[in-house]
Amino acid sequence: MTDANQHQERYWKELFELRVHVIYLDLYMQQSEVRDKAINIFLAVTSSSSICGWAIWNKYSFIWAVIIAVSQLINAAKQFLPYRTRWKAISSIVKDLETLLNCYEKKWYDVAEGNLTSEEINTLQFEVRSQKTKAVQKHLGINSLPIKRKLSCKAKQLAGVYINNFYGA
Amino acid sequence: MSEQKETPPPKPQPSQPPKPSIPLEEGRKTGLPPVDKTPSMPPVKPPKEKQ
Numbered sequence: 001m002t003d004a005n006q007h008q009e010r011y012w013k014e015l016f017e018l019r020v021h022v023i024y025l026d027l028y029m030q031q032s033e034v035r036d037k038a039i040n041i042f043l044a045v046t047s048s049s050s051i052c053g054w055a056i057w058n059k060y061s062f063i064w065a066v067i068i069a070v071s072q073l074i075n076a077a078k079q080f081l082p083y084r085t086r087w088k089a090i091s092s093i094v095k096d097l098e099t100l101l102n103c104y105e106k107k108w109y110d111v112a113e114g115n116l117t118s119e120e121i122n123t124l125q126f127e128v129r130s131q132k133t134k135a136v137q138k139h140l141g142i143n144s145l146p147i148k149r150k151l152s153c154k155a156k157q158l159a160g161v162y163i164n165n166f167y168g169a
Numbered sequence: 170m171s172e173q174k175e176t177p178p179p180k181p182q183p184s185q186p187p188k189p190s191i192p193l194e195e196g197r198k199t200g201l202p203p204v205d206k207t208p209s210m211p212p213v214k215p216p217k218e219k220q
Binding site: 005007008012013016021024025111112113114115116120121136140144145146147148156160164167168 | 214
């Protein structure tokens, strides 16, 4: 990185990071959706088959009793599970960040073609960063978002594919 | 006559809490993972000169 293009390089990195984060949050949302469906299926199956199972496999009545107890517990606690609040928040963050990404990726043309000064590029970079932080804080509030390494690695890989397809880097 | 030790004057309270010596990563602040490797930047023209 030379002094002449260090701001362009930083802007490039900022855009890539934003792309990775959009993909990461999208994957996070998909995972939460799968988890929610799995819980709902479990509850539906246990509530409908437990009585039948009790009658057929009287021998294993203790197991059925445990299954019923667990399903009742999950049903009661489901609305308070943290992934559900995160899921809604992440959905809103992804929408905001995608809009942000499209807007600032469009400006990459001016950055790459040398139409902007270093100062203007620097301002753009910090606009991206501050708007991203605002969007996350607005929707996530006091809720935390635990980092998932596997999703992070996959997001980086997918972002790399995107860059390769559109920028041939 | 016993000597009375003078209590040291209270230290002035700093008006602002001390800043952490190591700045937090932006990724950590937002709950998003840090991105360590970025693909190399495509060729670009030098930025416009400031007029």
